[in-house]
Amino acid sequence: MLKPEADVRTTAPAADGPAALEIRDLSVSFRTSSGDVDAVRGVDITVRSGTTHAIVGESGSGKSVTMMGVLGLLPEEAQVSGSIRYLGKELVDAAPAELRAVRGAEIGVIFQDPLSSLNPVMTVGAQILESMTAHRGTAAGATWKRAAELLAEVGIPEAERRVKEYPHQFSGGMRQRVMIAMALAAEPRVLIADEATTALDVTVQAQILRLVQRITAERSMTTIWISHDLGVVAQIADDITVMQSGRVVERGSCHDIFAAPREAYTIALLESMPRLDAPLRELPPRATATGTAAVDVRDLEVAYQVKRGLRTGNRLVRAVDDVSLEIAAGETVGLVGESGSGKSTFARALLGLEPMRHGTVHLAGQDVAGARRASLSALRRNAQMVFQDPSSSMNPGLSVQEIVTEPLLINHRMSASGRRARAAELLELVELDPQLARRHPHQLSGGQRQRVAIARALSLEPSLLVCDEPVSALDVTVQTQILGLLRRLQADLGVSLLVISHDLAVIRDIAHRVAVMYLGKIVEVGDREAIFGSPQHPYTRALLGAVPTPDPTKRFPPTPLQGDPPSPLSPPPGCRFHSRCPAAVIGRCDTTVPTLTAWTPTHDVACVRLGEPELTRQT
Amino acid sequence: MGPWRFLISRGGQYAIVLAVAISLNFVLPRLMPGSPLALLAGVEPSELTPEEREELISEAGLDQPMIVQYFRYWGNVLTFNFGTSFRMNEAIGDLILERLPWTLLITMTALLLSSLIGIALGVLAAWRRGRASDVVSLNTMIALDSTPSFWLGMLFVALFSVTLGWLPSYGAVTPGAQLAPWDAFVDIAAHAALPILTLTILSIPGIFLTMRYSTLSVMGEDFIRTAQAKGLTNTQVLSRHVVRNAIVPVSTVIALRLGFAFGGSVVIETVFSYPGLGRLVFEAVSSRDYPVMQATFLVFTIAVLVANILADLLYPRLDPRTRT
Numbered sequence: 001m002l003k004p005e006a007d008v009r010t011t012a013p014a015a016d017g018p019a020a021l022e023i024r025d026l027s028v029s030f031r032t033s034s035g036d037v038d039a040v041r042g043v044d045i046t047v048r049s050g051t052t053h054a055i056v057g058e059s060g061s062g063k064s065v066t067m068m069g070v071l072g073l074l075p076e077e078a079q080v081s082g083s084i085r086y087l088g089k090e091l092v093d094a095a096p097a098e099l100r101a102v103r104g105a106e107i108g109v110i111f112q113d114p115l116s117s118l119n120p121v122m123t124v125g126a127q128i129l130e131s132m133t134a135h136r137g138t139a140a141g142a143t144w145k146r147a148a149e150l151l152a153e154v155g156i157p158e159a160e161r162r163v164k165e166y167p168h169q170f171s172g173g174m175r176q177r178v179m180i181a182m183a184l185a186a187e188p189r190v191l192i193a194d195e196a197t198t199a200l201d202v203t204v205q206a207q208i209l210r211l212v213q214r215i216t217a218e219r220s221m222t223t224i225w226i227s228h229d230l231g232v233v234a235q236i237a238d239d240i241t242v243m244q245s246g247r248v249v250e251r252g253s254c255h256d257i258f259a260a261p262r263e264a265y266t267i268a269l270l271e272s273m274p275r276l277d278a279p280l281r282e283l284p285p286r287a288t289a290t291g292t293a294a295v296d297v298r299d300l301e302v303a304y305q306v307k308r309g310l311r312t313g314n315r316l317v318r319a320v321d322d323v324s325l326e327i328a329a330g331e332t333v334g335l336v337g338e339s340g341s342g343k344s345t346f347a348r349a350l351l352g353l354e355p356m357r358h359g360t361v362h363l364a365g366q367d368v369a370g371a372r373r374a375s376l377s378a379l380r381r382n383a384q385m386v387f388q389d390p391s392s393s394m395n396p397g398l399s400v401q402e403i404v405t406e407p408l409l410i411n412h413r414m415s416a417s418g419r420r421a422r423a424a425e426l427l428e429l430v431e432l433d434p435q436l437a438r439r440h441p442h443q444l445s446g447g448q449r450q451r452v453a454i455a456r457a458l459s460l461e462p463s464l465l466v467c468d469e470p471v472s473a474l475d476v477t478v479q480t481q482i483l484g485l486l487r488r489l490q491a492d493l494g495v496s497l498l499v500i501s502h503d504l505a506v507i508r509d510i511a512h513r514v515a516v517m518y519l520g521k522i523v524e525v526g527d528r529e530a531i532f533g534s535p536q537h538p539y540t541r542a543l544l545g546a547v548p549t550p551d552p553t554k555r556f557p558p559t560p561l562q563g564d565p566p567s568p569l570s571p572p573p574g575c576r577f578h579s580r581c582p583a584a585v586i587g588r589c590d591t592t593v594p595t596l597t598a599w600t601p602t603h604d605v606a607c608v609r610l611g612e613p614e615l616t617r618q619t
Numbered sequence: 620m621g622p623w624r625f626l627i628s629r630g631g632q633y634a635i636v637l638a639v640a641i642s643l644n645f646v647l648p649r650l651m652p653g654s655p656l657a658l659l660a661g662v663e664p665s666e667l668t669p670e671e672r673e674e675l676i677s678e679a680g681l682d683q684p685m686i687v688q689y690f691r692y693w694g695n696v697l698t699f700n701f702g703t704s705f706r707m708n709e710a711i712g713d714l715i716l717e718r719l720p721w722t723l724l725i726t727m728t729a730l731l732l733s734s735l736i737g738i739a740l741g742v743l744a745a746w747r748r749g750r751a752s753d754v755v756s757l758n759t760m761i762a763l764d765s766t767p768s769f770w771l772g773m774l775f776v777a778l779f780s781v782t783l784g785w786l787p788s789y790g791a792v793t794p795g796a797q798l799a800p801w802d803a804f805v806d807i808a809a810h811a812a813l814p815i816l817t818l819t820i821l822s823i824p825g826i827f828l829t830m831r832y833s834t835l836s837v838m839g840e841d842f843i844r845t846a847q848a849k850g851l852t853n854t855q856v857l858s859r860h861v862v863r864n865a866i867v868p869v870s871t872v873i874a875l876r877l878g879f880a881f882g883g884s885v886v887i888e889t890v891f892s893y894p895g896l897g898r899l900v901f902e903a904v905s906s907r908d909y910p911v912m913q914a915t916f917l918v919f920t921i922a923v924l925v926a927n928i929l930a931d932l933l934y935p936r937l938d939p940r941t942r943t
Contacts, residue, residue, distance in 0.1 A: 073847055104850035116841040120940055121863050130859070131849045166939040179845075186850070 019085075020190055020222040021047040021070065026082035026092075028065050028074060039065040041246040042082070047190075047239075052216070052223040054237035054254070056230065056269070058475035059446070062246035063226050067192055071107065072099035086190075105135040108183030112195040114175035118167035124151070124178045125163035131185035150181040155211060171564040172339065173204035180211065190222045197232060201338040201502060203561040206546040209236055210556070228475065230273050231548035234258055235555055242266050254552045272480040274505035275550055276532065281509050284491035286331035292365040294464050294496035295327035295350060295383075300359035302342075302349050306569065317568050319345040321520040322359070324596075327464070330490060332497040334511030334528070336504055336543065338565050342520040343500045347466045350498065351383050352376050364463050381411055384457035388469035390449035394441045400427070400452050401437035407459045426455040430485060447478035451485065458489070467499045471506060483510050504547050508532055513602075516540045519568055519576040522596065526603030536605040538581045538615070575608060583615050633928060640920040644913055645692045649685075701914035704903075711914045714899065719918070721791050722888070722895030725811050726880035729818035734873050737823045741830025741869075742862055748835060757831070764824035768883075772817045772890035779813060786812050789892035814891045818883070822876065829872045833865040840864070867937045871930055878926030881919050 028040040040062040047053040057063045068074050070084055072091060084091040086102060094102075111117040119127060128147040144163060151159035154177040167175055176196065183191060193212065197205040213236060216223045227233055233240060237254040242265065250263040261267045302320040320342045327333045335343045348354045350361055352368045361368040363382050366375075384407075387393040394403055404426050405419040414422065424434035430451040441449055450470065457465055467486070471479040487510060490497060501507050507514055508528060515525040516539065524537040535541050542561040563580055566572055572579045578589035588608050596604040599611075609615045676682050680691055695701065701711035740760075744753040780788035787793070791810050798806055837843065838861055846860045876883075884897035892898070896915055903911035935942040 071848055073844060100850040100852065102850070103848055109845070109848040111841060111845065113841060117845045119842045119846070119860050119864065121867070121938060122859070130846075130851070134850050134855070168940045182845075182849075 018049050019046050020049040020087065021045070021224070022083070022085040023066065023070070024083040024085075026066060026069060026084060027080070028062070028069055029079045030075070031077045031079065036079075039078075039246055040069070043243070043246070043248050045241050045248065045251075047222060047224055049222055050220055051238040052213075052225060052236050053239045053241070054225045054227060054233040055241050055243060056227060056233055057243035058228055058269075058477065060245065061243040063243050064194055065246075066243075067109075067194060067224065067226055070192070071103055071109065072096075073103075101135070104131055104183075104188065105186045106188050107190040107192060108186070108188035109192045109194065110176070110179045110183050110196045113199045114172065114179045115167060117179060118175060118182075120167055123164050123166055124170070124182075128163075128178075128182050128185050131182050135186045147181075147185070150185060151178070154178075154181045154184075154215070155207075156181075172200055173207060173564050176200060176204075176208050177211065180208075180215070184215065184219075187219075188221070190224065191216055192224045192226070194226045195228070196225075198227070198229065202504070202543060203338060203546045204564065205232070206548070206556065207562070209548070212236075229548070230270060230476075230550045231275070234550045234552045235548045237552070242269070258550065258552050268477060270550065272477045273550055274476075274479070274483070274503070274509045276505050276508060276544065276547055277549060277551070280529065280532075281487075283332065283510070283512055284330065284487060286328050286512050291329060293326045293362075294329050294331070294364055295325070295498070296360075296362040296365075297323060297325045297350070298360045299324055300346070300349060300361060301357045302345050302354045303357045315569060318520050318571075319568060320349060320354075323517075323520075323522050324359075325515055325522065325525070327496050327498060329463070329496055330494045331513065332486075332490065332499060332511045334507035334514045335498060335500045335517060336502070336507055336514060337517035338543075339502070340519070340565055340568060341517040342568075343517055344468055346517070347385075347468055347498060347500055350464070350466060351380055351385060377411075381407075381460045382462050383464040383466060384460065384462040386450070386453050386457050386465060386467040386470050389473050390446065390453045391441060393453065394449065396441055398440070399437065400439050400441070400444070403441070403452060404437075404455045404459055407456065411460060422459065426459055427452075429458065429489070430455045445478075446474050447481060450474060450478075450482055454482075454485065454489070458493070458495075461493075462495065464496045464498065467497060469501055470499065472501065472503065479506070486510060504532075504544060516543065519565060519571050521576060521606065523577065523606045524604065525596070526600070526605075530600065530603040536599055536603070536610060536615075537577075537607050538583050539577045542580075542582075575606075583609060585609065629928075629931060633924060637921070637924060640924070641693070641696055641917065642689075644917050644920075645689060696917070701917075702910045704908055704911045707908075711911055714911065715896065715914060715918060718894060718896045718899045721893060722881060722884050722897060724807075725814045725818060725887070725893065725895065726884050728811070729815045729822060730873070730876060730880055732815070732819045733822035734826055736819070737826025738830050738862075738866065738869060740823070741827045742834050742857065742865070744827070745831045745834035745838065745865075746857060756827070760824040760827045763820060764828070766821065768817060768821050768886050769890050771821065772813070772887055775813050775817055776891070786810075788813070791894050810893075814887050814893050817890075818887055825876070826869060826872060830865060830869045833868045834861055837861050837865045867934075870933055870937055874926050874930030874933065877929065878923035881922050 023043060023045040026040055026043045027038065029036045029038045043062070043066055045053075045055070045066070055063045055066070065074070069078075069080055070086075070091065072094065074080065080092055082092060086106060089098075089102075091099065091102065118124070122130075125144055125147040128150055129144065132146070148159040148163040151163055156162055156174055156177055162170075167178065170178060179196075191212070196212070197208050200208060209232065212223065215221075223236075225233065225236060234254065240250075240252060240254050240257045241248055242250040242257070242263070244265050250257065250261065250266045257266065258270070261270055300320055300323045301318060303316050303318045306315045306317050323342075323346060325333065335346065337343050345354055349356060350363070350368070352361075356369050363379055366379055366382075368376070368379055398406070401420065401423040404423045405414075408414045408419055408422060420437075423437050427434045427437060432448060432451050432455070436444065436448065436452075441452070444452065450473075454465075454470075470486070471482050474482060483506065486497065486499075489495060497510070499507065499510055511528055513526065514528050514531040515522050516531070516537065517523070518539050524531065524535065524540045531540060532544070535544060546561060548556070561580055566576075566579055572590065574588075574590040574592055575581070575584070575594050578584040581589065584590070585608075592608050594606040594608045594610075596606045597610060599605045607615070680688055683691070699712040701715075703709065704711050704714060707714065740756055744756045747753045776788045779786045787810050791807065792803070793806050793810075796806065843856060843860055846856045851859075881896055884895055885900050886897070887893070888895045888897035889901045896918065899911065900915050902908070903915065
């Protein structure tokens, strides 16, 4: 079993400790063909020894460039001025050999995406060993045994065996643990975490935060945490530096910044962040129960054949297993769950983009499964999709006008001038200047691109908009604007929304109803007041408990959920969640498959122990 | 999956590809316009008396039902019996076995050399991207890539054989010479030098360009930043992280070239009058020696198949993600 990360440091260290890192008047500019770009402009940051210092900012704030400057890993065309002192030693313009002696040995780093940050063709053990031998040579105990010990220390089960495995054989959370073991291998005194939990599920994020806190406390390390997520920062930081456009906007202790932010930008950041403890936002009214539902899914099963060896034969993976869901006209349903829960597969199945093995899907009363090619494309007109990453889901060679009106070209054969007028209309609808119609996607900001994606999805006046992680790639201030836009469009157009997000606070801000998925099944579904106010399923409670609260006075209770979701290839018998459930009863939960049962008229839960008083106490 | 299990599970697929290739080789001459006699006996039917024609047809088995011909053909293929070249009056199987080693000598040596040089230069150019050495080597390679092989071969003959007199310009050995083992080795090497040099130079650009591009894209990967953040030296980052990953796509290019090396040897062996399979093909084509062409094409097909098997075996060793 995994070691629970219970022993968390809660007291702040001495306020007047010596500085581990002193950055003074640091400026970084990049020479480009179109002139110099100033990424960092005269930044001062002091990181006290033994503390956790958070650097907060949105994209383009210069927070990551600053840290790459500390490591001397900026590209050659970067012009650096000012001073960076590590324990008194100047790092700006230091000789390459001196910088190498600092990297890894004095300052360890963990990056955002552990899969792409690990070498795919080297075993994890070899990569950990390399960190040790780079600074200590092979003599000083740099052995496979030591590598396995480190893996065990960061909570990887069966470390002796797994040290010989490759990164792709680990889950996302386990990979980030490998990164941490690697960063610790040469026993550095400072750990830089650059958005280290951004790519992880909220449950895994909670585990990793706790792990980093335990390990840095045990080793008296200084931690520099670079993040855009104020919730994470509130949970772990002692000091905070807020950056914007290459400058420091505000600095202070974590408690002061959250209790009494002084600068307008900090206040705006804190206000725009969706949070679970804010009052519920008012949503556009949805249609009453009568009338045809926008979406009616019954007993849907989407399964894939997975090729195995010769003898074992093929296996069936049920990505979506016996799911029923209704979305009323003008209603927003939020779909949440960890990665691999089948959320996106479900959404794609609604649009007829996945092979259905079983069940029915009706869009505005029409059967998707029974539809033939021609009428399927007519059905798709009724349901359009908005993707997570607007820059990769648009053809970079087309202009905004061509992108927005391409669905019209395919479906209606409107005249060129008609399409031009419609493009302007659509851009105004998503609050963009119609002048942007001639631009290309790379000339737009991330928020503008997502607005274009929404305009494209709306061009055929669909009755359903499926939004798969629509704001995950955006900064919080932009997130708020896009969520506001979606609510306004729903009020104006009466469109139904299915919003998929790993961020529960986002769902709380936009969805009338919420469905929680785990390993292909809906475990709980109900009105947002019920799901967020009185969640019943232990999994829903664990998910909500893992969301970091942006309030340093309310730090985490013990980790709500251990481990990663099991492989959908071999889901646990009985209730699929029982292997991770704190309230599981062996003999019941591993034998009985729970079905969705009405807890209240607007709240269904699939749990064998639903209603037992002990269930509430144990989760 | 180990290599043996891999071969067993993939063996069926390879066998099917081979069987289809062999069957096509049977069908194609029979689909061509005119009598297959022209293809199978090397004569125009109109030049023969009816009696001669009858005799040839029954000798070649063309009077048998198609299915009998087909199975007889399979029996011949499996016993390496491809009939007789009517130009050289020699068993084709023996002819191929006699020529094959020479082609293997020059093509495999050239492939090995060009792979090593192409990979090394590709990495260096990518590492020094945009600097003078990168720009010069990149442009040289693009120029070489568009150089015709016969032209370069003839240039080398003119330079090294005619003007300088260093190396022989044709053949694989000095005819009629009785040489001691070491002298025989030197003689063979001297004769092979120019074909190998030409083939090597012309194969380098493709491998260089792939390796340079592959190295550049690996250098932009996140794990290279991780390796640098560990405090590794540039040489360590390059050898352990960049090259190990960048070589994966290049290995496919090399394996494909291995398969097509035989076909590529036709022009070079002709220019240098080198007695390999390529020259055999050229001779067979010029004299319309169809049975020889048919047999050598089969050998070329098998070479491509073998190269693919090697690539399939090699790939999981280079990239653990493709192991299942």
